[in-house]
Amino acid sequence: MxxxxxxxxxxxxxxxxxxxxxxxxxxxxxxxxxxxxxxxxxxxxxxxxxxxxxxxxxxxxxxxxxxxxxxxxxxxxxxxxxxxxxxxxxxxxxxxxxxxxxxxxxxxxxxxxxxxxxxxxxxxxxRQFGVVRGLRERKHWVRQWEQLVQSELMPSPALQAAEVLRSNDPWPSADSLGLEVHEPDRRQRGGRANGLEMLQSFLTDRSATYLGGISSPLSASHACSRLSPYLTWGCLSLREVVQAARLRMGDPALPTRQRLGLEGFMSRLHWHCHFIQKLETEPAIEHHNMHRGYDGLRESDHNEVHLQALKDGRTGWPLVDACVAMLRETGWINFRMRAMLVSVAAYPLWLHWRPVGEWLARQFLDYEPGIHWSQMQMQSGTTGINTTRVYNPIKQARDHDPDGHFVRHWLPAMQKVPDAWLFEPWRMPPEVQTRCGVVVGEDIAMPLVDLEQATREAKQRVYALRTDPAIAAVQADIVRRHGSRNRSAENLSRPRSPEVQAQASLDFS
Ligand SMILES: Cc1cc2nc3c(=O)[nH]c(=O)nc-3n(C[C@H](O)[C@H](O)[C@H](O)COP(=O)(O)OP(=O)(O)OC[C@H]3O[C@@H](n4cnc5c(N)ncnc54)[C@H](O)[C@@H]3O)c2cc1C
Structure with missing residues (x-):
């Protein structure tokens, strides 16, 4: 046959x-x-x-x-x-x-x-994504992405089945493949039908809260599209999602809030491919620093106690530990909280992005290697081309969970902690701990390090490299290979003098 x-x-x-x-x-x-x-x-x-x-x-x-x-x-x-x-x-x-x-x-x-x-x-x-094989530089990349997403959707064809294999192999158990036992109870379920339902509810309704709703872990589960696993495993095609969103945006009766939400969503669909392109262009970034001048920065300082505490959600910083608890149960957390988790791992806990990234890859249901490893490096400060962003978990909690609803939901022991100590419970005097029935170091973890001091020292180590003229000299080449032509896409720092770069990096948001 x-x-x-x-x-x-x-x-x-x-x-x-x-x-x-x-x-x-x-x-x-x-x-x-x-x-x-x-x-x-x-x-x-x-x-x-x-x-x-x-x-x-x-x-x-x-x-x-x-x-x-x-x-x-x-x-x-x-x-x-x-x-x-x-x-x-x-x-x-x-x-x-x-x-x-x-x-x-x-x-x-x-x-x-x-x-x-x-x-x-x-x-x-x-091609199924706006990723170009054999691309040497990014000059015409955006145009190529547009060409792909604008082209006609492929119709589902009538099939003539070749009856060659009569029987299927049995489905192997997860145990036989050596996969770790944990599986989030409340993860999203697979399949195209679920993906389409998610797309529909986002386009017709939830996108109205996208703008302003995606940063706080309290609102993000509903406000974000939640399409990532369906794109990662291909239950939906990127092109059909882009075209469906554009069709919706073309509706003159669409409320402005929703239109703005969909515009924000569209730019993220663009980033989706922009980040995967980096791995396509340079597969080595899965294992090696994008800027090799950063080799040796954290490699020899591995601290297993820090890594284990992070994995166990026992860092002592409530928002960090609550995010880990949510991830374990749902397989998803929003972008800002992912960035904060990695920032805390890379700066105050001084962990290399590779072991942290392996663990997070297993936690994220939507694990997409190209996005994941690029983001791990970006948030750890080893790309050499992005403005260093260091997220302070206490400030993030004040900004995005001011009343503690999120941490109290995911860390039951925090329910007894009085509001006054919500953001820094380890500072509770012993008599307050006795009164509220929460012992720091037992019911909730004691921070592993002094946040301010450890972050300051970590930043100094990164900046010492960043401002090294030999390291700065390589930056232009990395920008040519990987840099977005749309700077807002990844918060690219322009090639600047080392002094200006160091100043720009003092962003402790
Ligand atoms: C350290 C780290 C690791 C990450 N790992 C992954 C990963 O493995 N897989 C993954 O899909 N996303 C990853 N992201 C990006 C982002 O957090 C998720 O895409 C997003 O949270 C998924 O939820 P959503 O579909 O509701 O997103 P929405 O905000 O609704 O975005 C729509 C789609 O755009 C894409 N997208 C959104 N944000 C980004 C971004 N910053 N970079 C690239 N593409 C983006 C995704 O495909 C997403 O499904 C990571 C971010 C960080 C900081």
Whole structure:
């Protein structure tokens, strides 16, 4: 039988799926999802990711069936799975989306390419994000992003199923893949139907609170679009989300507040690809500092006690610990709180971004390597091109949770702490602790370090490097490769004199 293989990866939908549409145009297709143990054994993989994928595959299976197709599920290394299939019944081509993933998926793609060449199987890859392969610099990137998102959505094609594989492999247990036991109880559920519902409620209603609602962890769960896991695992296509939002914005009756909210949302969809582009251009940033002049800054100072306290939500700073508690239960936290968590890890706790990033990758249901590692580095001050932002968890709590509703919800012991000590409970005198029944160091953690002093020392160490002329000299090259042409997109610092840079970095927001 002559047929082509459509290989589903992080694109679990039939709608606006170019590889599926193109392969189906040419004849019978075999739709394949290969669960690759080697990818699930990486330190960034989590049980919640696997469950979300399983839920999404259920929807995909139904969608394919409606089109006349069938999903074949295999467990194994992608090359082995393709080879087995090809030996059983040779296929004419492999169709998939491009993936800008972690190093393990990059290595897997390299081997698949070699296998395709050795077996004379053409592999056609399609863009699903506004990410450009082989890009050397960012000059025309924005125009290319626009071209992609404006182009027509791919229709869901009628399928002629290639009946080659008769049976599917059994779904492996999370335990057999070595995934850590914890899974957030209240995480978002996978699948296109859930993604579409989320999109609909955001466009028609919730976007009215986007502006002004996304920074506080109290309002963000409702005000943010909450589309990130559906974009990460491809239940929705970026292009369909952009086009749906633009259609809504074109409604003359749309209230101004909602229009402004959707404008803010649109710029973030742009950042989505802008950040993934960085990993596509330079895969090494998953493991190495974007600016190699920062090598050695934190590497040899690893403090396991600090890392463990952060993971356990026992840093002693209530807002930080409450965010960790929320993450454990929901698999999501808003941007500002993510940035604050990383800032606290990188500055007062002086932790390198890599172990913190591995842990957070598993906590975030929406883990997207390109966004994640770029943001980890940006918030840790190792890109060399971004203004250093250091978030003070006490100030963040005053600004975004002034009455303590958030910390009291996620840290029950804080419910007994009087308002006067809400932001710095460790300063409670012993008699107040006795009166309210909360012992600092037992019921709530004692801060690991003196926040002000540790932050000051950390900033001095980073600035000493940042202002080094040899390090500043490399900045222009990094900007050329990775910098946004829209400066507000990532708070880029212009290449300036070291003195001005150091001044700009004294932002303790
Ligand atoms: C340290 C750190 C790690 C992060 N890791 C991830 C990650 O692994 N996956 C991920 O999708 N986002 C990540 N983000 C970005 C951001 O926090 C999430 O995209 C956002 O909180 C998801 O919620 P939402 O879909 O409701 O966002 P919305 O505000 O509704 O934004 C809509 C979409 O735009 C994109 N987006 C939003 N903010 C950003 C941003 N700052 N940079 C790039 N894209 C953005 C996402 O795709 C998001 O779904 C990270 C941020 C930080 C500070």
């Amino acid at each position: 002559t047929y082509r293989v459509v290989w589903f990866k992080r694109d679990l939908r039939v709608h606006d799926h170019a590889p599926l549409a193109e392969a189906a145009r040419l004849g019978p297709v075999l739709c394949l999802y290969a669960l690759e143990p080697v990818l699930w054994q990486q330190p960034d993989a989590a049980r919640q990711h696997l469950a979300f994928v399983q839920e999404s595959l259920r929807d995909l299976q139904v969608e394919l069936k409606c089109l006349g197709g069938r999903l074949h599920f295999a467990v194994g290394d992608a090359v082995d799975v393709l080879d087995r299939l090809h030996r059983q019944s040779p296929f004419l081509g492999l169709f998939s989306h491009e993936e800008s993933g972690n190093a393990a998926s990059y290595e897997r793609d390299r081997r698949v390419k070699l296998w395709c060449e050795a077996n004379a199987v053409p592999w056609r890859e399609y």
